Amino acid sequence: MPKLSQLACCFLASGTLILTGCQQIAQPKQPATSAIPTAENEFQLQGKIGVRTPQQSGSAFFTWAQQQEQFDIELTGILGVGKTQISGQPGQVSLNSAKTGLIKAATPEELLQRATGWQAPITHLVDWVQARPATSNAQLQKDDTQRISQIIEDGWTVDLSYAAQARLPNRLILKQTLGNGGENRITMVIQNR
Numbered sequence: 001m002p003k004l005s006q007l008a009c010c011f012l013a014s015g016t017l018i019l020t021g022c023q024q025i026a027q028p029k030q031p032a033t034s035a036i037p038t039a040e041n042e043f044q045l046q047g048k049i050g051v052r053t054p055q056q057s058g059s060a061f062f063t064w065a066q067q068q069e070q071f072d073i074e075l076t077g078i079l080g081v082g083k084t085q086i087s088g089q090p091g092q093v094s095l096n097s098a099k100t101g102l103i104k105a106a107t108p109e110e111l112l113q114r115a116t117g118w119q120a121p122i123t124h125l126v127d128w129v130q131a132r133p134a135t136s137n138a139q140l141q142k143d144d145t146q147r148i149s150q151i152i153e154d155g156w157t158v159d160l161s162y163a164a165q166a167r168l169p170n171r172l173i174l175k176q177t178l179g180n181g182g183e184n185r186i187t188m189v190i191q192n193r
Contacts, residue, residue, distance in 0.1 A: 041068050041126060046192040049075075053118075054182040060084075066126060086111075118184070120176070121154040128158050129190065131169050168193065 043066050050059040060075040060082070073086040084097035093111045095103045105111035108122035124134035131148050133140060141150040147167065151158040156176050160169040174186040 040130075041066060043130070043193060045129065045190050047188060047190040049189075050187040052183075052185045052187075054178070054180075054184075120184075121156065124153060124156075128160075128172060128174075129169070129188070131160055131167070 043064075045062070045064040045066075047062060048059060049062050051057060060077055062073060062075050064073045065071065070089045071087065075084040075086070076082060082097070082099065084095060084100075086093070086095045088094065088108065091106055093105050093108050095111055095115055100115065103111060103115055105114055109119065112118050112120060112122055121134070127134040128151060133148075133151050133153055135153060138151050138153040140148055140152075143149040143162075145165070147160070147162055149160055151160070156174050159173040159175075161171040161173075162168070163170045168190075170190045172186075172188045172190075174188075176184040178184065
């Protein structure tokens with residue numbers, strides 16, 4: 001579970017590398033249906049993340065504050081056990097927990113690799129949680145109301161789900177098919193925006 005928490009933290013933190021930073025921001029909870037970012041790449045999310053790989057699985061609660069190129073992500077287990085802090089800004093990302101100590105890297109992808117041995121396009125998460133592709137090479141599917149329901153990009157398939165008429169997703173399932181027929185899967189449930 002320590003590696004899983006690190007993976008979840010790294011994945012979330014790395015997802016915000018393009019917009020990395022290290023300041024904690026607290027904001028009152030708002031209903032997800034009315035939550036649309038006031039500015040691109042400025043948001044606050046709270047929810048739960050689950051990670052399942054052929055080797056392990058686990059989950060954590062997260063709080064993610066993104067302000068342009070800076071981010072701060074806090075991951076905790078059940079009852080607040082196993083707190084991990086991930087912060088970043090362009091060129092510098094760090095993960096700090098009692099189990100791992102401080103790990104630093106230049107990019108979220110490098111941080112994820114160092115902490116877990118995993119490779120993933122973490123920086124894309126900033127776009128994916130805002131229901132948009134990260135690159136022009138992405139393949140998109142849309143639902144009946146023209147919201148993006150699936151993004152296939154850089155070896156990952158991202159399924160997006162929405163609450164009622166919300167314009168931003170409240171659930172993302174990220175899947176990566178492995179060469180041996182296995183799968184890496186990350187499920188993000190966004191409870192508050």
